[in-house]
Amino acid sequence: MLQQSRFSRLSGWILLVFIYYIAAASSFGGFMLKWQFSEGTRYTLPMMLDGTADRPFVYRQLLPMVANEVGALIPERVQASFLNKLAEDPPVSNPIHRYFPNASDAANPRYALRYFVVYALSFVSMFMAMFLVRAVCLEMKFDKTAATLTPLVIALIFPLIQTEGGYFYDMPELMFMALGTLLAARGKTVMLAIVTIVATLNKESYLLFLLTLMPLMMTRFSIKRTAVTTGGLLVLAALVNMAIKHKYALNNGGVIEFQLSSHLQYLLNPRNYLRTEINYGMLTTKGFNLLNLLLFALVFKTGWQGLPRHARQQGLIGIVLTVPLFIAFCYRDELRNLSFMWMTFALAVCATISVALSAAHARADNESKSQSSLEDLESRISHKQQAVATR
Structure with missing residues (x-):
């Protein structure tokens, strides 16, 4: 019999951090290979940093604001040294431009430092999102193995849902949705209010995502308190929204982009359900x-019933909000715009993994019992044969 070795909690966390880091790096690398930071569009990162990008893209100002503040705080001497280092042996000396040649803005001296800041923060957001998704799964009482595997699935398929576009604010959006779900489930309303302000700066749609958190808060609070808390959070998000939209009211573009006609034409064309990339x-x-x-149907068919009631209610609210908005205002086939459903999907994945692991354990137990019964039968036969031989 093999001797079991002891596995410390610290060792487990070290391994988890390393594995999640590699998965987050793979996911972020997949995003950068496809989209970089929107070079060549009406909403490049330099335009976002300068506040000149078209609406509604210019509204997603969290990371550009942070990058601008970091750029203002770093002494000019340090910035000059950094830029000189990048220019020593291009593109080798510039790691972003070297591995992602289309990320041309990373080599622009005027924006390079801030490009690196946004690049790092986007990756860190994906990395942190994985731990937060795991924490949400554990909060919903799923077993630790399924909860640990789920973020790997989410991270690796993330570039696949960025079908017609991918943006630096997508990773923070996932992180803030996971964090908001976790805080709502734990009844941490003050922290949730702070997160609401920051998350709305990242993307204005967080205002509507707050409505999906009501069933989670109702596990902690009365209906009245949940309604008052949600109302307060909506006011906070609306104020941030209004301030951002007022600041960029004169930019090109519009507050929203109406896509209903073209989206319906796309959805009604059977050939569009066979596309590859x-x-x-x-x-x-x-x-x-x-x-x-x-695959989505299989996950939800298996995992939906395994979700806690409040998690299913969150998903239903997400569906009600998402479907009409997606069809009317989102670009065709752009799965990233189904983001209100991301936490429900993550929990369904977790439930599916849990079911699969339970089935595997049950089969292993049955095989073990069958093996034990067979060994017991063989032992009795052997004893009888020995008894006959003795006579």
Whole structure:
């Protein structure tokens, strides 16, 4: 019999951090290979940093604001040294431009430092989101193994849902949605208010996401207190929204982009359910490909019933909010715009993994019992044969 070695809590966390880091790096690398930071568009990172990008993209100001503040705080001598280092042996001396040649803005001396700041913060957001998704799964009382595996699934498929566009604020959005879900489930309303302000600076749609948190808060508070708390959070988010929209009211573009007609035409074309694209350097299905729809259906079919009631209610509110908004205002086949459903999907994945592990354990137990019964039968037969031989 193999001797079991002891596995300390510290060792477990070290391994977890390393594995999640590699998964987050893979996910972020997949995003950068496809989209960089929107070079060549009407909403490049330099335009976001300068506040000249088209609306509604310019509203997503959290990381640009942080990058601008960091740039203002770092002494000019340090910035000059950094830029000189980047220019020593291009593109080798510039790691972003070296590995992502289309990320041309990373080599622009005027924006390079702030580009690196946004680059780092975007990656850190994905890295932190993985731990937060795991914490949400544990908060919903799923077993630790399933909760630990779920963020790996979410991180690795994240570039696949950035089908027609991918943006630096997508990773913080996932992080803030996971954090908001966790805080709501724990009844941490003051912290949730702070997160609401910051998350709305990252993307204005966080205002509507707050409505999906009501069933989670109702596990801690009365209906009246939940309604008052949610109302207060909505006011906070609305104030941030109004301030940002007022600041950039004169920018090109509009507050929203109406896509209903073109989106319906797209959804009614059967050929659009067979599309493919390249992810991680290999051919994969794209968007509403039939295989993707089948996989999503399998996950929800298996995992939905395993979700706690309040998690299912959160998902239903997310569906009610998402479907009409997605069809009316979002670009065709852009799965990243189904973000209100991300936490529900993560929990469904966790429940599915839990079911699969339970089934595997049950099979292993049955096989072990069958083996034990067979060994017991063989032992009795052997004893009888020995008794006969003795006579």
